[in-house]
Amino acid sequence: MAVMIPHYLYFLVILPLLVTAQTQGNFTLGSSLTAGHDSSSWVSPSGDFAFGFQQIEAGGFLLAIWFNKIQEKTVVWSANGGQLAQSGSRIELTADGRFVLNDPSGQQMWIANLAGTGLAYAAMLDSGNLVLATNTSTILWQSFDWPTDTLLPTQQLLSQGDNLFARDSETNYSGGRYQLAMQADGNLVLYTINLPQSSVNYAYWASNTVGSGYQLVFNQSGMVYLIAKNGTILDQIFPGETSTSTDAIYQRAILEYDGVFRQYIYPKPSSSSVKRWPMAWSVMYPILPENICTTLTEEYGSGVCGFNSYCQIGEDQRPKCLCPNGYTWVDPNNEMNGCMPTFVAQTCDEKSGDFDLIQVVNLNWPNSDYEHYSEVPEDWCREDCLSDCFCAVAIFNSGDCWKKKIPLTNGRFDSSVGGKALIKVRTNNSTLQQLNGEVKKRDQTTLILIESVSLGSLVLFNILLLVAFIIVFRQNKRKNRATSQYQVLPGTNTRSFNYNELEKATDSFNEKVGQGAFATVFKGTLDYENTSVVVAVKKMHDMVNDSEKEFQVEISAIARTNHRNLVQLIGFCNDGQHRLLVYEFMCNGSLSDILFADQRPSWFTRMHIAVGTARGLHYLHEECSTQIIHCDIKPQNVLLDDSFTARICDFGLAKRLKINQTRTTTGIRGTKGYIAPEWFRSMPITVKVDVYSYGILLLELICCRKCLELEAEDDNQMVLADWAYDCYKEGKLDLLLQNDDAAKSDIKRVERLVMIAIWCIQEDPSLRPSMKKVLQMLEGCIQVSVPPDPSSYISSIQSL
Numbered sequence: 001m002a003v004m005i006p007h008y009l010y011f012l013v014i015l016p017l018l019v020t021a022q023t024q025g026n027f028t029l030g031s032s033l034t035a036g037h038d039s040s041s042w043v044s045p046s047g048d049f050a051f052g053f054q055q056i057e058a059g060g061f062l063l064a065i066w067f068n069k070i071q072e073k074t075v076v077w078s079a080n081g082g083q084l085a086q087s088g089s090r091i092e093l094t095a096d097g098r099f100v101l102n103d104p105s106g107q108q109m110w111i112a113n114l115a116g117t118g119l120a121y122a123a124m125l126d127s128g129n130l131v132l133a134t135n136t137s138t139i140l141w142q143s144f145d146w147p148t149d150t151l152l153p154t155q156q157l158l159s160q161g162d163n164l165f166a167r168d169s170e171t172n173y174s175g176g177r178y179q180l181a182m183q184a185d186g187n188l189v190l191y192t193i194n195l196p197q198s199s200v201n202y203a204y205w206a207s208n209t210v211g212s213g214y215q216l217v218f219n220q221s222g223m224v225y226l227i228a229k230n231g232t233i234l235d236q237i238f239p240g241e242t243s244t245s246t247d248a249i250y251q252r253a254i255l256e257y258d259g260v261f262r263q264y265i266y267p268k269p270s271s272s273s274v275k276r277w278p279m280a281w282s283v284m285y286p287i288l289p290e291n292i293c294t295t296l297t298e299e300y301g302s303g304v305c306g307f308n309s310y311c312q313i314g315e316d317q318r319p320k321c322l323c324p325n326g327y328t329w330v331d332p333n334n335e336m337n338g339c340m341p342t343f344v345a346q347t348c349d350e351k352s353g354d355f356d357l358i359q360v361v362n363l364n365w366p367n368s369d370y371e372h373y374s375e376v377p378e379d380w381c382r383e384d385c386l387s388d389c390f391c392a393v394a395i396f397n398s399g400d401c402w403k404k405k406i407p408l409t410n411g412r413f414d415s416s417v418g419g420k421a422l423i424k425v426r427t428n429n430s431t432l433q434q435l436n437g438e439v440k441k442r443d444q445t446t447l448i449l450i451e452s453v454s455l456g457s458l459v460l461f462n463i464l465l466l467v468a469f470i471i472v473f474r475q476n477k478r479k480n481r482a483t484s485q486y487q488v489l490p491g492t493n494t495r496s497f498n499y500n501e502l503e504k505a506t507d508s509f510n511e512k513v514g515q516g517a518f519a520t521v522f523k524g525t526l527d528y529e530n531t532s533v534v535v536a537v538k539k540m541h542d543m544v545n546d547s548e549k550e551f552q553v554e555i556s557a558i559a560r561t562n563h564r565n566l567v568q569l570i571g572f573c574n575d576g577q578h579r580l581l582v583y584e585f586m587c588n589g590s591l592s593d594i595l596f597a598d599q600r601p602s603w604f605t606r607m608h609i610a611v612g613t614a615r616g617l618h619y620l621h622e623e624c625s626t627q628i629i630h631c632d633i634k635p636q637n638v639l640l641d642d643s644f645t646a647r648i649c650d651f652g653l654a655k656r657l658k659i660n661q662t663r664t665t666t667g668i669r670g671t672k673g674y675i676a677p678e679w680f681r682s683m684p685i686t687v688k689v690d691v692y693s694y695g696i697l698l699l700e701l702i703c704c705r706k707c708l709e710l711e712a713e714d715d716n717q718m719v720l721a722d723w724a725y726d727c728y729k730e731g732k733l734d735l736l737l738q739n740d741d742a743a744k745s746d747i748k749r750v751e752r753l754v755m756i757a758i759w760c761i762q763e764d765p766s767l768r769p770s771m772k773k774v775l776q777m778l779e780g781c782i783q784v785s786v787p788p789d790p791s792s793y794i795s796s797i798q799s800l
């Protein structure tokens, strides 16, 4: 064994540096906190939460409550409407019973006035609630009664008009565009807000419980639900996390600045572990609303994104705002502020020949119509828009033609939209160009500068400033990313180690954590950027066939992958005959360790893993510079990080194909039960082999059983794929879900997932969807059609 420093010694060394001024207990009258670089804070007895001034990037201090033990000091409550205070501002519990925030000049900024009520002390509780109480512990004021955008376990919203308000942006805590209201009439409603007034504008979701709704509850098990006065559950908003002990995770539910109500979990840093990789909050599914881009359709206002812009749900399930062709950001620093045309609009005495229509399928701006025709051909629709100077966009959908005017609102791009948008842009700028003569290109968007002579030079100057700003900004960004104190592979963050370093890190390859056909994996600890990082060191067996160059190419391909659903490569060693790869260590082991164990992961954890795995595969297939086919997707190769997020590993030994060379034939890779039939038929191997394996894995995730169970009592149940299809066809999906109440109560989703899995395991590779489509189906963005019988796939498994 290596000499290890006991953990408490670490604390002795580090603690005094990190925690300069945290105090806990009761804060009596006269206590105060002052904003500044060495601000102190009041922490709860467990240390989980703290109250005080948090310095915000934008400049200034936020009086707030935050999660105190994790790296991201996530704010859960803030005072003063999220307005920042200057350095030197002070929050004080005055002798006469006021809890007051003053700026450095003594001007009052915020107050909870409890003078004359017997206020005796303030306390930061372990629940995240800050209370002001009398000497007999009667609570006079508590932060839980004045929520901002976040709810914590045990916190409630009462039907007396309790609200959550979204913040303005990720880093600006002042009131934003959305509100969740527990109304006095019993209805729980998500609204958009008419800024800068605070009146509600448009309801985009409601529980429809007028007359019966009473309270929104976030209970200790993480379940968020709406109850009636008699305690009956009327609507379950979030099911909570049932697999992990709630003592081991932090939870919060937040109405985010994008208008989506999400629940997040975060594994508590365990006291026994050495400092791990930075972790992150991971979002629990489902979210509300599932697709904000298509759900929110305001009558007044721009919709999710700004005017002339459109909204698309990104790969990370978050809405993204985009500009149509021929348009550019009004404010490049804030993509919520909308887009403007880059060309001068059509004047009504101008001929239509100078304009063209750019076609985009599945894009629409509902609510911007000024004219509608039905039963017309597309050509007619195009001509009509081109010759109409008011027409900015035409939408054509099977015989219907809608003409849209500026500003375009509620734009959304989604496969459920249908039809096509025909966006009008100026193509002939020759006459106008003579006046200004300036054309700039930025990315794929063409920026056309046209203005009247008098305004021209000023506009040009502004645009040049803008372009200069963008260039500087990008270069800075790039520079920040590239800095590292270690020898790294060019263009990556991957370190090169020598053999001795890794031998030391693993204590002479002492602790074996995995064994494969090509390699053995050992656990180790590296001292890296002043922290100890636990790593998995993969030691390759003889790789005589692999030339030096191949290994280098392989490494650089893996090193360039970077996705949160892949296990990240930290470094490698190529030292004589020693070839090793160093990965981040996944403390929750592999999916196969937990999926088939007695204590199976909860239904929602499994869904989370299913989506994560699909994202990782989609990335390998479509988003890397070199396409990577994994060839061996199975539960052993899906590892789980601290937050039970799926992380695909072992893609290094897979097939890398150049992007234009999508097929190859080689010896069989992969694992029995998960292998696509084309491996046995000398058919070309494409990314669809991974889709097949994913389909099998998805079935395993749904049913918590292995794809082949030769000892199954019923022969019909031996092959999971076979049995699942039978159950699906006969409408008896509950047979697949023994004793899994959470899944049984979510049977509609189970059915959708089984249908997706059946599509993935079609014997004919061309029938299988791409991973992109799988992901869209999983996320409910597109409908899942009835899958055909995967047919004779069973023979291929048996022929093994």
Ligand SMILES: *[C@@H]1O[C@H](CO)[C@@H](O)[C@H](O)[C@H]1NC(C)=O
Pocket: 025, 026, 121, 123, 135, 136, 137
């Ligand atoms: C705070 O004061 C209350 C009432 O005086 C008392 O019950 C409680 O134990 C005190 N808590 C701490 C941590 O001192």
Ligand SMILES: *[C@@H]1O[C@H](CO)[C@@H](O)[C@H](O)[C@H]1NC(C)=O
Pocket: 118, 135, 136
């Ligand atoms: C609590 O406060 C009341 C007046 O506000 C006082 O009469 C009483 O003595 C106090 N009790 C204690 C235990 O300090």
Ligand SMILES: *[C@@H]1O[C@H](CO)[C@@H](O)[C@H](O)[C@H]1NC(C)=O
Pocket: 058, 168, 172, 173, 174
């Ligand atoms: C935060 O947003 C509000 C409202 O949009 C704005 O008035 C304020 O200046 C912003 N604050 C910062 C620090 O950017």
Ligand SMILES: *[C@@H]1O[C@H](CO)[C@@H](O)[C@H](O)[C@H]1NC(C)=O
Pocket: 211, 212, 228, 229, 230, 231, 232
């Ligand atoms: C509780 O209240 C709800 C709504 O008001 C009602 O539908 C339900 O029947 C009540 N249940 C009981 C047990 O009283």
Ligand SMILES: *[C@@H]1O[C@H](CO)[C@@H](O)[C@H](O)[C@H]1NC(C)=O
Pocket: 219, 220, 221, 222, 223
């Ligand atoms: C939370 O609510 C659910 C549903 O009522 C219940 O099953 C669970 O036991 C509750 N948890 C706690 C800690 O009260």
Ligand SMILES: *[C@@H]1O[C@H](CO)[C@@H](O)[C@H](O)[C@H]1NC(C)=O
Pocket: 353, 354, 428, 429, 430, 431
């Ligand atoms: C563009 O406009 C100019 C001036 O109106 C005209 O002379 C020219 O023919 C047009 N070019 C095209 C391709 O339509």
Ligand SMILES: CC(=O)N[C@H]1CO[C@H](CO)[C@@H](O)[C@@H]1O
Pocket: 426, 427, 428, 429, 430, 439, 440, 446, 447, 448
């Ligand atoms: C007809 C014409 O000159 N069109 C030009 C207008 O400006 C764009 C922007 O660069 C050019 O691509 C077109 O060729």
